[in-house]
Amino acid sequence: MSHLALGPGAEFDRIRGIAGALGARAADLGDDCALIPSQGEFLALSIDLSVEGTHFRREWLSLEELGWRAAASALSDLAAEAATPIGVLVSLGMPAGSAAGDAEAVMLGVGAAVDSVGGKVLGGDLSSAPGWILDVAVIGRTARPIRRAGARPGDGLWVTGRLGGARAALAAWLAGGTPEPAARHAFAHPEPRIAAAGWLAARGGRAMIDLSDGLAGDAGHLAAASGVAIELTLEAVPQHATVASAAARAGLPAPDFAALGGEDYELLVALPPEFTTADATGFERETGLPLTRVGAAREGRGVRCTLKGKERTLRGFDHFA
Amino acid sequence: MSHLALGPGAEFDRIRGIAGALGARAADLGDDCALIPSQGEFLALSIDLSVEGTHFRREWLSLEELGWRAAASALSDLAAEAATPIGVLVSLGMPAGSAAGDAEAVMLGVGAAVDSVGGKVLGGDLSSAPGWILDVAVIGRTARPIRRAGARPGDGLWVTGRLGGARAALAAWLAGGTPEPAARHAFAHPEPRIAAAGWLAARGGRAMIDLSDGLAGDAGHLAAASGVAIELTLEAVPQHATVASAAARAGLPAPDFAALGGEDYELLVALPPEFTTADATGFERETGLPLTRVGAAREGRGVRCTLKGKERTLRGFDHFA
Numbered sequence: 008m009s010h011l012a013l014g015p016g017a018e019f020d021r022i023r024g025i026a027g028a029l030g031a032r033a034a035d036l037g038d039d040c041a042l043i044p045s046q047g048e049f050l051a052l053s054i055d056l057s058v059e060g061t062h063f064r065r066e067w068l069s070l071e072e073l074g075w076r077a078a079a080s081a082l083s084d085l086a087a088e089a090a091t092p093i094g095v096l097v098s099l100g101m102p103a104g105s106a107a108g109d110a111e112a113v114m115l116g117v118g119a120a121v122d123s124v125g126g127k128v129l130g131g132d133l134s135s136a137p138g139w140i141l142d143v144a145v146i147g148r149t150a151r152p153i154r155r156a157g158a159r160p161g162d163g164l165w166v167t168g169r170l171g172g173a174r175a176a177l178a179a180w181l182a183g184g185t186p187e188p189a190a191r192h193a194f195a196h197p198e199p200r201i202a203a204a205g206w207l208a209a210r211g212g213r214a215m216i217d218l219s220d221g222l223a224g225d226a227g228h229l230a231a232a233s234g235v236a237i238e239l240t241l242e243a244v245p246q247h248a249t250v251a252s253a254a255a256r257a258g259l260p261a262p263d264f265a266a267l268g269g270e271d272y273e274l275l276v277a278l279p280p281e282f283t284t285a286d287a288t289g290f291e292r293e294t295g296l297p298l299t300r301v302g303a304a305r306e307g308r309g310v311r312c313t314l315k316g317k318e319r320t321l322r323g324f325d326h327f328a
Numbered sequence: 329m330s331h332l333a334l335g336p337g338a339e340f341d342r343i344r345g346i347a348g349a350l351g352a353r354a355a356d357l358g359d360d361c362a363l364i365p366s367q368g369e370f371l372a373l374s375i376d377l378s379v380e381g382t383h384f385r386r387e388w389l390s391l392e393e394l395g396w397r398a399a400a401s402a403l404s405d406l407a408a409e410a411a412t413p414i415g416v417l418v419s420l421g422m423p424a425g426s427a428a429g430d431a432e433a434v435m436l437g438v439g440a441a442v443d444s445v446g447g448k449v450l451g452g453d454l455s456s457a458p459g460w461i462l463d464v465a466v467i468g469r470t471a472r473p474i475r476r477a478g479a480r481p482g483d484g485l486w487v488t489g490r491l492g493g494a495r496a497a498l499a500a501w502l503a504g505g506t507p508e509p510a511a512r513h514a515f516a517h518p519e520p521r522i523a524a525a526g527w528l529a530a531r532g533g534r535a536m537i538d539l540s541d542g543l544a545g546d547a548g549h550l551a552a553a554s555g556v557a558i559e560l561t562l563e564a565v566p567q568h569a570t571v572a573s574a575a576a577r578a579g580l581p582a583p584d585f586a587a588l589g590g591e592d593y594e595l596l597v598a599l600p601p602e603f604t605t606a607d608a609t610g611f612e613r614e615t616g617l618p619l620t621r622v623g624a625a626r627e628g629r630g631v632r633c634t635l636k637g638k639e640r641t642l643r644g645f646d647h648f649a
Contacts, residue, residue: 017428018454018626019429021428021431021432021454022452022454024428024429024432024453025432025435025532028435028436029435029436030430030623031444032439032440032442032448033448033449033450034447034448034451035454036413036449036451041343041415041417041450041451042449043414043415043450043467045366045367046366046367052417052450052451052465052467053417053451054417054418054419054451054452054453054463054465055419055453056419056420056453056455056457056461056463058421058455058456058457058458058461059458060457060458061421061455061456061457062455063508073422081412081515094355094362094364095371096362096374096375096465098375098376098377098419098463099377100377100461102377107338107342107345108345110345110346110347111342111346111349114346114349114350115349115350118349118350118353118354120452121353122353127353127354128350128353128355128357129354129355129362129364129373130344130352130355130357130361130362130373130374130375131338131343131357131375132375132376132377132600133342134344134377134379134382134383135382136379136381136461137380137458137459138376138384139456139463139617140379140421140463142375142377142419142461142463144373144375144465146364146371146373146415146467159410186645187444203394204342221602233456249559251336260612280346282557300528
């Protein structure tokens with residue numbers, strides 16, 4: 008086992024095992040991006056794999072949406088580091104029988120996502136494969152990265168946007184139904200929070216992570232990397248408009264549903280205690296997104312969730328649990 | 329259709345189609361690496377996808393070999409650009425039921441390949457998947473990249489090492505047999521020609537590509553990018569020790585077999601006319617590899633192969649032909 012500071016879970020045990028086995032052959036693997044010092048700034052690099060049957064089913068999304076979503080989720084790791092995108096490289100595995108135009112359709116979605124944050128498609132690889140595979144490597148740069156480490160006891164924990172929309176879509180599909188359009192949009196069209204991250208960095212953001220596995224699980228990584236405990240107040244978690252009905256169908260309290268929803272690609276950020284809801288109003292004015300205080304960092308370790316004062320146990324998504 | 333200067337083939341038609349569809353949203357997609365100017369030098373980036381059933385069968389290779397081969401083939405793109413590796417990011421898709429230690433085994437192979445050329449494992453992504461997927465993104469730097477463009481009429485075309493070994497292994501497996509150990513080694517353990525590329529860059533290398541799809545096909549990309557014709561003399565192509573017997577089993581002339589063999593990850597380089605076989609001896613002394621003149625660049629376009637003066641038509645590997 009390595010000292011790698013990630014939260015609990017079988018997937019993260021595997022990453023800890025890999026880091027331990029590689030020793031000095033690996034850089035620090037415990038952040039949203041690898042950071043490479045480069046003449047007074049840092050290059051930020053990350054990679055994000057989407058596999059048909061694991062991350063999506065082909066019938067849920069158009070090929071352009073598939074491309075947008077894969078690129079946006081990878082670009083979200085640059086946002087989490089407060090980095091400015093340079094571009095992406097895309098490996099695309101295509102099933103036998105896919106048409107020549109299918110690759111173009113996927114890449115138009117990728118291109119639109121990258122273009123929306125000022126980057127370019129830098130390169131790629133095409134291959135035949137048993138099913139659709141999209142793997143997106145991102146590169147950006149930042150003078151002052153915001154890492155997962157850096158939260159201090161007393162800091163407020165804040166989230167951008169509203170949570171649970173992607174999960175509402177997923178729950179509908181997995182139940183054999185059709186998601187509400189707004190939930191479908193949240194799943195198919197996440198927006199990399201690059202501009203929001205720049206604002207938060209400029210306002211003293213101390214630690215940040217993007218929400219890919221769900222608030223509860225991802226808060227665990229931030230807590231572990233920062234060496235603090237995080238208390239989350241579930242009733243404060245801003246809910247996507249489709250959460251109430253989706254949670255009712257799932258027989259779960261809506262705050263639990265929102266806090267467990269993965270793949271929202273919003274940001275969780277630790278801001279100093281003096282950051283106020285009035286400051287958050289300025290964020291909303293500039294980015295069009297709410298910024299909501301959902302908890303605080305304390306002395307200690309781990310994540311403690313409460314709903315109206317009662318403790319609740321929640322876990323994020325885990326590929327290998 | 330875009331102006332993208334690649335050789336013929338359905339796979340490259342798809343890449344041309346993508347570049348045309350993306351327009352200004354894509355950088356130049358026609359080289360081994362994307363090149364990003366960065367304060368007086370270039371960052372070089374590439375990505376390389378290996379999929380079980382397409383690029384390998386699980387029973388052919390150990391997990392460590394799988395990792396080495398995927399990383400080495402991606403690092404080979406940095407060699408083709410005469411870039412020095414910084415490191416790799418690896419997306420790993422694992423089939424259900426794979427053991428926790430399997431990811432470590434694959435990543436030890438990746439780590440060994442990257443370590444052999446002075447780089448690090450910078451990051452990655454783990455996912456469950458229907459079969460094994462390894463996608464490796466590489467980053468390096470170079471003050472003076474060698475592109476596919478740059479060959480001039482009169483230049484000699486030279487290859488490092490010996491060709492056809494990986495194909496000999498593949499042919500044996502696909503025929504239900506067992507490859508000779510040296511052929512198996514060539515397939516499982518390609519060496520990224522980073523040091524060789526540095527030597528060739530210092531000696532005036534004008535254009536370069538790594539041999540992933542076979543000499544004939546890859547020469548077509550170099551010819552197209554450079555705006556020259558390339559004449560290849562097949563009897564001059566240096567053959568891997570296992571080619572003679574493998575070609576006999578396949579009922580092909582050995583020179584054709586060697587020139588069509590993909591995945592050797594040797595380098596094809598255009599050197600000025602004054603570069604001689606005596607200079608090549610110096611290369612061999614320093615790198616331990618032969619450097620063999622296999623043809624020349626001429627005015628014109630396309631690739632012309634001859635075997636003892638008679639013209640022959642050869643095509644490289646194409647995923648979508």
